[in-house]
Amino acid sequence: xxxxxxxxxxxxxxxxxxxxxxxxxxxxxxxxxxxxxxxxxxxxxxxxxxxxxxxxxxxxxxxxxxxxxxxxxxxxxxxxxxxxxxxxxxxxxx
Numbered sequence: 001x002x003x004x005x006x007x008x009x010x011x012x013x014x015x016x017x018x019x020x021x022x023x024x025x026x027x028x029x030x031x032x033x034x035x036x037x038x039x040x041x042x043x044x045x046x047x048x049x050x051x052x053x054x055x056x057x058x059x060x061x062x063x064x065x066x067x068x069x070x071x072x073x074x075x076x077x078x079x080x081x082x083x084x085x086x087x088x089x090x091x092x093x094x
Contacts, residue, residue, distance in 0.1 A: 018042065023049040030054065043083060047090045 004011075014021055018041060023029060029046040030053065031038075046053050073081065084094040 018045060021045075023051050025050040027051040028053060040083065043087065047087055047092065 023045055027046075027049065029042060029051050031042045034042045043053070088094050
C-alpha cells in the first residue's frame with residue numbers, strides 16, 4: 001500500500017476460498033475474474049452481509065444493439081437482469 005497511504009490498514013488482500021472469508025456489512029467486496037456463476041456467489045455472499053461492491057456492469061456499453069425479436073434479451077443481459085431482481089428483492093436499489 002506504499003502508493004496508496006490512505007488505504008493503509010483498510011484494505012486486505014486474501015487468497016483463499018470465498019467461504020473462508022468473513023464479509024461484514026461495512027465491507028466493500030471487490031473480486032477479480034469472478035466469471036460466470038462465481039459472480040453470483042460473490043453477489044450472494046456480499047448481499048447476505050449487506051456489504052457494498054462496485055459493479056463493472058453499471059455503465060451502459062456503446063456496442064450497437066444486436067437485432068433480435070422485440071422483447072427478448074441476450075443471455076448476458078438476462079443473467080444481469082436476474083441478478084438485479086435478486087438484489088432488489090434483498091433491499092438493494094439497482
